[in-house]
Amino acid sequence: MNSDYSAVDIQAETERLHGFLKHVGWSVPECAGIAPKTLRIRELARQKRAVILGHSYVAPEVIFGVADHRGDSLGLSVIARDTDADVIVFCGVRFMGETAKIIAPSRTVLLPAPNAGCSLSESITAEDVRRFRHANPDHSIVCYVNTSAAVKAECDACCTSANALAVVEAAPSSRIFFLPDGRMAANLAPMTAKTIKGYTGNCIVHDCIRPEHVAALREKAGPGACVMVHTESPPEIVAMADVAGGTGDMMKAVKSGRWNTFVVITEDGMTDRFRIEFPEYRIFALGTVCPHMKMIGLDQVLQVLESPRPDQVVEIDEQVRLGALKAIERMFELTGKGKDDSKPHSNTGDVAASN
Ligand code: 13P
Numbered sequence: 581m582n583s584d585y586s587a588v589d590i591q592a593e594t595e596r597l598h599g600f601l602k603h604v605g606w607s608v609p610e611c612a613g614i615a616p617k618t619l620r621i622r623e624l625a626r627q628k629r630a631v632i633l634g635h636s637y638v639a640p641e642v643i644f645g646v647a648d649h650r651g652d653s654l655g656l657s658v659i660a661r662d663t664d665a666d667v668i669v670f671c672g673v674r675f676m677g678e679t680a681k682i683i684a685p686s687r688t689v690l691l692p693a694p695n696a697g698c699s700l701s702e703s704i705t706a707e708d709v710r711r712f713r714h715a716n717p718d719h720s721i722v723c724y725v726n727t728s729a730a731v732k733a734e735c736d737a738c739c740t741s742a743n744a745l746a747v748v749e750a751a752p753s754s755r756i757f758f759l760p761d762g763r764m765a766a767n768l769a770p771m772t773a774k775t776i777k778g779y780t781g782n783c784i785v786h787d788c789i790r791p792e793h794v795a796a797l798r799e800k801a802g803p804g805a806c807v808m809v810h811t812e813s814p815p816e817i818v819a820m821a822d823v824a825g826g827t828g829d830m831m832k833a834v835k836s837g838r839w840n841t842f843v844v845i846t847e848d849g850m851t852d853r854f855r856i857e858f859p860e861y862r863i864f865a866l867g868t869v870c871p872h873m874k875m876i877g878l879d880q881v882l883q884v885l886e887s888p889r890p891d892q893v894v895e896i897d898e899q900v901r902l903g904a905l906k907a908i909e910r911m912f913e914l915t916g917k918g919k920d921d922s923k924p925h926s927n928t929g930d931v932a933a934s935n
C-alpha cells in the first residue's frame with residue numbers, strides 16, 4: 581500500500597505494534613509492513629468518528645493494532661450501548677454487529693466481514709422458538725447472545741457467557757428453555773435448582789475439544805497450573821476446569837494473581853491476548869481457531885472504513901429490533917446492566933479496567 585506517512589511516523593507505529601505483537605511471534609519488519617495500514621485505519625476512524633470494537637478471538641494485529649476496545653460479548657455490547665461515536669466498526673461475527681445495532685440504532689454499524697457467521701447463531705430460527713413457545717407456554721425462554729436478531733425477538737431474556745446463570749436464576753419461571761447452545765445449557769443445569777431444557781446447537785470450535793487434549797496440556801503445564809475452559813465446551817471438558825466461564829471470566833482469573841501458569845481451553849485469539857498482555861505468565865493452549873472470527877483482517881477493516889458495501893452495513897427490521905431490544909434490556913436489568921461483569925480493555929483510555 582502507498583504510504584503518506586513520514587519515516588518517523590512509520591517508525592513510531594512499528595515500535596508501538598511490535599510492543600504488542602512480539603509476544604505472538606511478529607518480527608520488527610513484519611510490524612513495519614502493516615504500520616502504514618494501521619495508521620491509515622486509525623486516521624480514517626478519527627475522521628469518520630468511528631469506534632472500532634474487537635472481540636478477543638479476532639487476530640491480534642486487529643485488536644491490538646487498530647481496535648479502540650477489545651473484550652468479550654457482554655463488554656462490547658455495553659460499549660456499543662454507551663458510545664457517542666457516529667459509526668461502530670464491529671470486528672466480530674454477524675450476531676455481534678446485530679447486537680450493537682439493536683442497542684444503538686442511531687449509529688451506523690459496519691461489519692468488516694459480513695459473511696462471518698457462527699454455528700450457534702445459525703442453528704436455530706425464529707420459527708423454531710415460536711413453535712417451542714406454543715407447545716411449552718410455562719417456560720421462560722433465555723437465549724445466548726450468539727443468536728440472530730430475529731431469534732432474540734422471540735425470547736424473554738438474552739444472556740452472555742458472563743451472566744448466563746444470573747439471567748437463568750432471575751427468569752420468572754422455574755422451567756427454562758435455554759437456546760441455542762446445548763452444551764452451555766448442560767453446564768448450567770447442575771448450577772441451578774431450575775429445570776433447564778437445552779436446544780441442540782453447538783459451537784464448532786469448543787465442541788471438538790476432547791478430554792485427552794486437556795489432560796495432555798495439563799500434564800505439560802505441570803502442577804499448579806490453572807485450567808480455564810469456556811462453557812460452550814462439553815460438560816466432560818468443563819468438569820476438568822479450575823475456572824469455567826466466558827472469556828471475560830478467564831481474563832478475571834488471569835488478572836487475579838492466583839496463578840502464573842494457565843491452560844487456556846478456548847479459541848486461540850484469547851490465548852494470544854494472554855501472551856501479549858501477560859508475558860510474565862506461562863500459557864498453554866490447544867491451537868483451536870474459529871474460522872468465522874479469523875475472516876476479519878486489517879484489509880477488511882480498512883476497506884469497510886474507506887467505502888462500505890451495502891452488505892457491510894447492519895440493518896434490522898424495526899419490529900424485530902424492538903423485540904430483540906426487550907430481551908437484551910431484560911439481561912441488563914437482571915444483571916445490574918453488566919457494568920461490573922465485564923469491562924473491555926480500552927485503547928483510548930476511557931474505560932478503566934480491562935477484561
Ligand atoms: P464470550 O467472549 O462472551 O465468552 O463469547 C465467546 C464466543 O464464542 C463468542 O462467539
Ligand code: SF4
Binds near residue numbers: 699701726847870871
Ligand atoms: Fe460461534 Fe464458536 Fe466461533 Fe464463537 S467460537 S463465533 S460460538 S463458532
